[in-house]
Amino acid sequence: MSFVESEERIALRKAVAEFAAKYGPEYFTGKARAGEKTTELWEEAGKLGYLGVAVPEEYGGGGGGIGDLAAVCEEMAAAGCPLLLMVVSPAICATVIARFGTDEQKSKWLPGFADGTVKMAFAITEPDAGSNAHKLKTHVRRDGDDWVLNGTKTYISGVDEVDAVLVVAIQETGPVLVIVPTDAEGFTWHEIDMDIVMPEKQFTLFFDDVRLPSDAVVGSPDQGLLQIFAGLNPERIMGASMGTGTARHAISKAVAYAQQRTVWDTPIGAHQGIAHPLAKIHVEVELARLMTQKAAALYDSGRDKQAGEAANMAKYAAGEAVAAAVDQAIQTHGGNGLTREFGLASMLAASRLSRIAPVSREMVLNFVAQNSLKLPRSY
Secondary structure, eight states, X not given: OOSSOOHHHHHHHHHHHXXXXXXXXXXXXXXXXTTOOOHHHHHHHHHTTSTTTTSOGGGTSOOOOHHHHHHHHHHHHHTTOOOHHHHHIIIIIHHHHHHHOOXXXXXXXXXXXXXXXXXXXXXXXXXXXXSOGGGOOOEEEEETTEEEEEEEEEEEETGGGOSEEEEEEEETTEEEEEEEETTOTTEXXXXXXXXXXXXXXXXXXXXXXXXXXXXXXXXXXXXXXHHHHHHHHHHHHHHHHHHHHHHHHHHHHHHHHHHHOEXXXXXXXXXXHHHHHXXXXXXXXXXXXXXXXXXXXXXXXXXXHHHHHHHHHHHHHHHHHHHHHHHHHHHHHGGGXXXXXXXXXXXXXXXXXTTTSSSOHHHHHHHIIIIISOOOOOO
């Protein structure tokens, strides 16, 4: 593994940063506050190939790895445009279908993932089952050539703007992943009223005898567990990338303010009480970025077990870094940090989300304690 990104990856970052800067935080936050979608941003990113960098070339993608897609996600967030559905649609759903889908499923879905014309949500969390996937109750059964799905999912992102949902369900032989079109009969959803400024909404989903065709289950029905882990590692890597990108955005705003805001004819950034906290967070963000790149490199090389450990660590480090970065950026701005003009207060709830989802920091520490340190389980 190289600690220096390839020239191609660096060029990709530069191009995405320049593209996202055309939209910027004013566009993104304005859309979120108005209850609108960032459709123009998503569509242009798709046409330019940024959403499909990790889709195989034979299906119209860039043929890269999750590290390339994570770089796109990070640079978008660093420009003030953190696209939550990037963590879900091209990272989880496209990856699972590319690795495990039938030839027909790949041909049907992957070209749309590649150019951004297809969006897919991912549904695993239930009211009584979050990190404990063994307690999932949403179930699917065979009925002739069809599948029939029943159950409930909650805190599922972006269902109102996707074509289908990749649902984790239980059948007699274990978990399976089922593709459910959003217009399927018996499938309804209810928006969760969130106090967070994001274009993507959160939903509770209800499946009431949803009848699906035989090809709704991804690949082989006996590979569900492998498929789940194939999707969760990219989810953590992408979540970490969005976190580090958002942290970079917050710190850049804080640094700019600390350079131009003067007290007694001295920029406030000259004072160690302002400079040292920002420097400390910059170090923490760079460490989180490095772990994220390691996790992506392990995943792209096929070392799923090692990638799982690194992806969890990257997610933890990025969550802590972005929460600290936004908090310190607000503190650096003083009262201005809470005004709409400076655009930091709206980032506060989203930065805390990085410590909760897609896996909480407590569950990451449980994972590290049990798997990395070989300590006994408490549950």
